[in-house]
Amino acid sequence: TSISGGFDDVTSASDLANILSIGKLPTKTEIVEEAIVGPTLGADTVNAGFWSFALGFLLIILWMLGYYGGAGVISVIALTINLLLIMGSLASFGTVLTLAGIAGIVLTIGMAVDANVIIYERIREELRLGVEWKEACMKGFGNSYSSLIDANITTVIVGIVLYNFGLGPIKGFATVLIIGVISSVFTAVLISRVLFERQI
Numbered sequence: 001t002s003i004s005g006g007f008d009d010v011t012s013a014s015d016l017a018n019i020l021s022i023g024k025l026p027t028k029t030e031i032v033e034e035a036i037v038g039p040t041l042g043a044d045t046v047n048a049g050f051w052s053f054a055l056g057f058l059l060i061i062l063w064m065l066g067y068y069g070g071a072g073v074i075s076v077i078a079l080t081i082n083l084l085l086i087m088g089s090l091a092s093f094g095t096v097l098t099l100a101g102i103a104g105i106v107l108t109i110g111m112a113v114d115a116n117v118i119i120y121e122r123i124r125e126e127l128r129l130g131v132e133w134k135e136a137c138m139k140g141f142g143n144s145y146s147s148l149i150d151a152n153i154t155t156v157i158v159g160i161v162l163y164n165f166g167l168g169p170i171k172g173f174a175t176v177l178i179i180g181v182i183s184s185v186f187t188a189v190l191i192s193r194v195l196f197e198r199q200i
Contacts (some may be wrong), residue, residue: 108176112188
């Protein structure tokens with residue numbers, strides 16, 4: 001059924017309510033199907049989310065180590081610190097980790113790896129030009145800041161919009177996304193650079 005109209009005042013809404021109550025027909029409810037949803041469904045969903053996160057994280061680690069070697073080890077360390085920062089921030093805010101939150105963490109890990117890839121490819125470009133390793137690292141980090149900040153600021157803006165206009169799971173996803181983006185920029189720019197300078 002559908003009720004439509006312009007109910008600008010209390011009188012018109014009251015008239016409609018009276019008409020509906022007068023015209024009601026006696027009928028009984030017949031249960032065709034009944035299902036009880038227990039806590040196991042929630043546990044199964046969280047389990048599936050955790051395994052997807054663990055598998056994604058493992059594949060990213062293997063790919064970074066295989067493709068970048070020693071630099072991949074640095075990115076894995078930065079990625080692990082990033083993950084710990086996200087979990088710590090969520091715990092300090094008292095945020096409940098839902099399936100949407102796990103999805104936000106998985107997306108954040110992908111974005112953190114993307115930041116590392118941008119930096120590493122810049123370093124490779126400098127090395128191809130014959131620049132010395134130490135200078136290539138400095139230039140690689142320096143030249144990648146603009147694209148990193150640009151991409152992540154737009155993501156944070158989207159996260160803020162989602163948080164303000166979203167409900168329930170969307171708000172949780174947006175919270176994790178905002179925290180994750182800030183954390184991933186911090187680890188990619190600062191932690192990775194410190195580790196690289198120690199290697200040099």
